Amino acid sequence: MNTLRLLVIICFLSTLAGCQQEYSGDVGGASVQSDFDFGNYNAEGARLYGQQCAGCHGVEGNGTQIGKPLVACATCTNISSLAKEISLTMPIGQNTKVTDCDGQCANDVAEYIMYAFNGLSLYQATSSLKGVSTQPLTNTLRNATVQLAGRLPTDAEIAQVTNEGEAGFSSVMARAMNEDEFYVRLTEIFNDVFLTDKYLRVNQFNGALNLLDRDDYPNRNWYDTAYPDIEGEEAEQKAQDEINNDNRGCSNIFANDAVAREGLELINYIVRNNRPITELVTADYTMVNWYSQKVYDAVLTDPEASFTELNDENAPCEAYSSSYSSATLRYDPSDFKPAKIAGIPHAGILTSAMFLNRFxxxxxxxxxxxxxxxxxxxxxxxxxxxxxxxxxxxxxxxxxxxxxxxxxxxxxxxxxxxxxxxxxxxxxxxxxxxxxxxxxxxxxxxxxxxxxxxxxxxxxxxxxxxxxxxxxxxxxRYIRAMTRHLYKGIIGQDLLSAPSNNADADADVYADAVIAYNAQRGILANIGQTMVADNWNIKTAITALLLSPYYRANTIDTDKIKAANHIGSARLLSPEMLQRKLKATLGFDWYELRNNDVENRIMFGGIDSDSVIERIHNPSGLMVAMQERMAVEMACRATAFDFTKVRTSEINERRLFRFVSPDIEPYDADGIELLSNIEAIKENIQYLHNTLLSESLPLSHAEIDATYQLFLSTWQIGQAMAANPDSFSPRPSENMEYTCSARWDRENNDQGLDNALRITKDKNYVIRSWMAVMTYLLSDYRYIYE
Structure with a gap:
């Protein structure tokens, strides 16, 4: 294979242009171009590699735990730079300059590595992804905004993606990643790595503050003396019993949790301000809010900065923590700023007391x-x-x-x-x-x-x-580490391990595994380099992952891709992600998982960052039962309530029932089909399938008809019960179950609705038929997978 042929291959890798609906290869952000200068297959380089390099980096270049992979490696940009690295640094682990392979040896090995692991093998591997058909960008947008921003995309955002394609998608996601909910999700992704939420007050009383030495931080419990009427042992007891409902009680919570999350808030600060993620390990500062600044007696890096003071001096602590419903506070506990602690040579999270105690x-x-x-x-x-x-x-x-x-x-x-x-x-x-x-x-x-x-x-x-x-x-390797954390957080699974070739391995299975591994490395290396080229901005990497086949895969041609279990992001939602999806689609969450209910979150596959640190990726029987209960309860609460919202030709505030009203029935009193009503019912069913399950189905689709038949059979049973109430026990009633009636504003802390808006009766059984549909869709496995 000559140099021209290899250059054509690399150009192909940079585009991976395929037919419509196939993976485009565009990862967004700043483009990364590399000038590859390949020579022909270098036999001497192959010999030297096998003799001196394969033991660490693997025969196939896939790496071992002592040597990094060479397939799509960050330093494999051209032969001369790779040869220089080989001559100066290989093998790793020596205290003096290595001269075992420099000069012509280094050039021969570099030429072989570029040919064998970054040319032919990478071309073959990434070409296999032409067998991946991706979902429409609008579906990707819907899934991405639900997962990362906790909301459905707006009509304007859908239109922008429809008109502008991947460029429009990148623009929409750039805005979504400036929203507060995105940083909630980002915190969860990285807490799964660092596990410092172990020290949140909900898991351990003053778990973070108690780790700080009183001699180092004499103001550790500054709030105990901040209020002269409550001091000493009495203050400690009141805090311990959680019965103190004043500002001091809030301070106790927010001081502890700010210390616990200083490393995670560092990540949020870096990403929010488009700073390089390298500051995670290099920042010469830490993050504090008003409450933890007093703990550390820290000095803000910006002497002109000040913490956000809440406009209402009687702002309820309840808005920030459910533990102190009648307490008040003056400073926003979510306002974190960079600061320095006297005597500490800050190195990002590496010098955080929470990181050092957690490990x-x-x-x-x-x-x-x-x-x-x-x-x-x-x-x-x-x-x-x-x-x-x-x-x-x-x-x-x-x-x-x-x-x-x-x-x-x-x-x-x-x-x-x-x-x-x-x-x-x-x-x-x-x-x-x-x-x-x-x-x-x-x-x-x-x-x-x-x-x-x-x-x-x-x-x-x-x-x-x-x-x-x-x-x-x-x-x-830091590039690879960051993309790994993002990949696992967004796709929901870990990266592929380097294939192991042993005497018992099936040759074809091993070959397929190598192709899958190399393809993943090639794409993620490109994503990583794109992130680096964009000032180490991980938002760029996240957008690239969302555009990759690993997130967007819809169908896979198994004739082209043999090892395909890792492609596609159908992941079991964490309890936190489920709550955000419920809010995005229904407008409110499930009380069983609300208020940091640790036990229920763990039963639904969550973690406590302490004794339970691995999330469940395959639902258990208990989780299935919890989903069924969730489906029934949420359908009950959401259906009638949604019908209380305005629906006119000019304004439609409904989330769920945008095309129907409680008086739209499929048949009239004489049993004659009302075709326009049936069409409206099916249109709403089609809309619900898209909103709840992210599937775009034509009205003629079998799934739409199956859901309609459920609606129809439920309505018909209701009609039979209403016509012959004495034939049923218990006797049916037009009154809905108390908790299912629309008496409360579910989206605003269950405040009571005005009497004129309340819906408590369902004379024609239409609302209860829609409840059956909602229960059916919410109990679908696809609702808790994303």
Whole structure:
């Protein structure tokens, strides 16, 4: 294959232009162009790669836990730059410059890597995605706005996407990602990674504040003395019993939760202000609200900034926390600003007391757990998966320092211990202790072969985590780590693992797995590089993921794609996502999951960030039963209430019943079909299928007819009951069930409706027939999948 042919292949990869409805390859944002300069297949490079590189990076270039994948790697942009990296840094883990493969050796290996893993294999893999048919962009828009903005798209947004295509979609999502609900979802995505919500007050009383040392932060419980009439043990008791309904009680909640979420609020601040996500590990500041600023005695980075003071001095605490319904507060607890804490060399989340306590250390562990988490979260590396012999008893009585002298131990510790050493100034409680004694029996502080010493004035040595954060931000694996977190949060599943080829593996199955893995790596590498080119803006990466086949897949040609289980984003909604979908489609959520009801959320597959840290992805019998109960209760509450809203030719405020009214029946009193009424009923059923299940069906579709038959049979049973009430027990009534009647404004804290608006009777059984339809659609598995 000549150079011209390979250049054509790469041009093809950048577009992946297919027929209508197939994946376009456009990931939005700033475009990334690479000048590939391929040579022919380099036999000597192949030999050298197999001899010196395959052990770490895999025979197929798919990587191992000790070596990053080379398929679509971030540094595989051209032969010369890759050759330079090989000659200067390979193999990783050495304390001195490596010269085993430089010069012609490095060029030969680089040429082979570019040809084998970034040319032919990538072309074959991504070409397979032509077998993916994607859903219409308007459906993608509907799913994306529900998932990320907690609402349905507006008519104007649908029109913009219809007229402008993917460019219009990107513009709409850019606006949606400026809405507050988006940051709620973003917090959930990254809390699934960092798990610091363990310390929210709903999970642990003062869980975050109690982790702070009183000597370091004497104002930790400033609110105990902020109100002179309540002090000391009495104040502690009142807070503990949650019976104190004054501003101090609110302060207790908001101070604790602000400290607990400072790392997550850092992500929100970065993304909200379109700052580079590298600041997650490099920021020389933390995030505080008015309540936690007093805890830390922190200084805002902007001396002119001030916290948002609520307009109404009697603003109810209830609006921010249900625990203190009659309390008041003056400052907005959701207003976070960057600040610095005296004496702390901030390095983003790495120096957050919550992060350090959530992933603690001991005198013998020596920060190795923290190192493991850094590699897993920020460098896309699972140290525990590094190949090597690990004796069951893990006891070595022959070596003085096994982690340095025993080869079975050293393989992992060579990677892990340098990063562990960068945490040496932080103790088991997350306190900054720059004078901590550190044993010499552990590798010196460093990362990927770079070593940090006391030379050069010692400033880096005193702030090792700042050094580590900047090194992580420059490591190509950080791109992969961020796209992995976003992929799992949005698509609902983890990335594919590198295929394992062993003696028992089926050759065809392995080949299909390699193609699937390479295609995913190729697309996600492009998404990652697009994010980097757009100033590390993760909004760009999110939009790109939404446009990818992994989110938009509708149907798959299994003749072209054999390994396809990972394509498509039909994911089980988390309890939080379900609540937002209910609000988006019905206007209010389900009280069983409201108010941070931890037990119910866990039963529905949620987490508490403490003992339950993995979400359920396949519904259990209990979850199915909960959905059925939800469907019945929400249909009961939503149906009659929606009919109380205005529906005229000029204004239609209804969410659900935009084409019908309670007096539209399918037959008249003589049993004659009312064709115009039936058409209106079917149009509304079609609308409900689209609104609730995100499916665009023609009126003639079998699903529309099946739902209509349910409506009709329910109505007919109602007519029979009304005609012969004495034949049924209990005796039917035109009065609806009390909780199903429209007596309350469900969208506004169940405030009572005016008598003129209330609907309490259903004489012709039309409303109850629509309740049956709503129950049917809400209990469909597709409602709790998105």
């Amino acid at each position: 603690p250390t001991t005198e013998t562990n020596l920060n190795r757990h923290r190192s493991y988490m850094v590699y897993k979260m920020f460098l896309d590396t699972d140290i525990l998966a590094i190949k090597g012999s690990r004796p069951g008893d893990s006891i070595d009585t022959t070596s003085t320092f096994p982690t340095l002298q025993n080869p079975d131990c050293y393989t992992c510790h060579l990677v892990m211990d340098p990063v562990a050493s960068t945490f040496q100034h932080w103790d088991d409680r997350g306190r900054y202790k720059p004078n901590n004694l550190w044993p010499s029996s552990i590798e010196a502080a460093g990362l990927a072969g770079k070593v940090l010493t006391k030379s050069g004035g010692g400033s880096d040595f005193d702030a090792m985590l700042q050094w580590l954060g900047h090194e992580i931000a420059q490591d190509s």
